[in-house]
Amino acid sequence: MAFQCQRDCYMKEFVTTVVSCCPAELKQEVNGKKETLKGFNVKLQDTVLFPEGGGQPDDHGLIGDVPVLRVTRQGPDALHFVSSPLDEGQEVHVKVDWERRFDHMQQHSGQHLITALADTFFGYKTTSWELGRQRSTIELDTPSVKPGQLQALEEAVNEKIRAHVPVTVQLLSIDDPAVEKVRSRGLPEDHAGPIRIIDIEGIDANMCCGTHVSNLSHLQVIKLLGTEKGKKNKTNLIFLAGNRVLKYAEKSYSTERSLVSLLKTGPDEHVEAVDKLQKSVKLLQKTNLTLLRDMAVLIAQNFKNDPQRGNFFSLHKKEGDNEFMNIIANEINTEETLVFLTVGEEKGPGLFVLAGPSGPVAEMGPRVLEILQGKGAGKNGRYQGKANSLARRGEVEALLQQHCKHRTSEEE
Structure with missing residues (x-):
């Protein structure tokens, strides 16, 4: 039934x-x-x-x-x-829910049309398809589709839409000889009742249970967005049909207007403008990295030149990376000084380095990791990793200062 x-x-x-x-x-x-x-x-x-x-x-x-x-x-x-x-x-x-239903009808009938013409023109068989929420995909049994073929296929499907080709439904008994002449990927095991055939007049007859438009003109338009590499030497053809094309155009135009406002250029110059921005950002990042390295050396030198320096050095900076911290640790004589460095948001996630004499670092490293709720490891007088939260950084600093004072009093 x-x-x-x-x-x-x-x-x-x-x-x-x-x-x-x-x-x-x-x-x-x-x-x-x-x-x-x-x-x-x-x-x-x-x-x-x-x-x-x-x-x-x-x-x-x-x-x-x-x-x-x-x-x-x-x-x-x-x-x-x-x-x-x-x-x-x-x-x-x-x-x-008619909006959802009609969208499904447009995408499904569109798939039948694309599948039929891809087979007729190029011999590409459809092995599966997916009706997605925003775009649909047809899996074609071919390793690639040439750009010229894609253009020809899009022109052909839209020509059929403009030709107002009727789409009809036939119900046939399973033993009807006509069933053997239609496209099908097989019936489900629990199928019951007559066989339903979707017939696009003069183009395709396909066994299908889905809902479809009654005329190709109801598809309005089909846009083939492109292809992606599929599995096992197959190609995924991505398409939009009907109202989805209108929504895609509206969204694209909205994006275009936003880019015009941000980039201060016309749509035809957007790619060039973004390319220039990316090159500028890379140059700024390179300059910033050089400055951070120079700053790290100066920070270490200032500490070493301070006659009042002790055997403990601590620093936190919002900007920086592992290299920044390791330069400071390398410049300071960590055989005598315990160094605790962090970068990142003050109460958010970040990075840390604990460097110094191998004994104290091995002893205090796991405790630092625990307080900062982080992950890390250490060897040869250096313990470093990621901190989930730097909110308790002050607690780590106080613990390390206390350890240094205790060590100094023992040595005296």
Whole structure:
């Protein structure tokens, strides 16, 4: 049996009856975290909400005022996951999220058209496809697609759209000889009922359960964004169809206007302007690094020239890196002096170096690491690593000063 959404893909609302409602769970990912929702699987007499299948995501919508969070197929039935229970035998009004549905129709029919013409023109077979949230991808059985082929394919698919080619749905029995003549990647094991064929007149006949436009003109336009290297000598062709092209153009124009404001140049000069900026940044980074190195030497010399210097030196700077700290440690005679250096935000993450006589460094290094909540290691009189928080830097400094005073009194 075909669902109402498959018999009439343009129907947005439908009245039907609840057949069953059973407790169920839905596993989903929210903001990168996996969650399990408790709810109910509702089976309806018929539905305008498409269950996931054929590479097409499921529909969203409402049963009455209850949101449908997921629709899956189970044999001849569609299961609607909802958070609130519905009464068996209850008559309900089902409404589809039309913006989401029509977007899926455009992308899916667009995929059929691109797949058919890529095969006709170049013999490139489609091995899989993905309807993504922002862009869709067709996996072609070829190691590469030439730029000229990509351009020719885009021109051809848009020519068919302008030609107002009809798209029809046929329902055939599984033993119908016509079934053997259509494209197919096989039927699911739990398939039930007639075979559904999507026929783009004169272009393609393909076995498919998804929702489609009734005429290629409803696709509006298709844009082939380019290709990426796929797996096992295959190529991923990236495309947009219909309203996604309009949204992409709007977003691109908004970005272009922002760049005009920031770069103070016209769109045609953006690449050149960014290239100049990158070269300027690299030069500034190189100059800054040279200055940091010179500063490190001066800091160490000032300490060594101080007649009041003791056997402990501590310094924190917001700017710097491991090289900056190691230059200071190398310039100071760490055989006699314990050196504690940090760079980074005062109460945030950063880097640290503890250098000095090998005995005290080996003894105090793990304690410093613990207080700074960091990771690191040491050998040959130097202990260094990353600190998750420099908020307790003062505590480390006091601990090291106390250690130095204790060591000095023992020597006396």
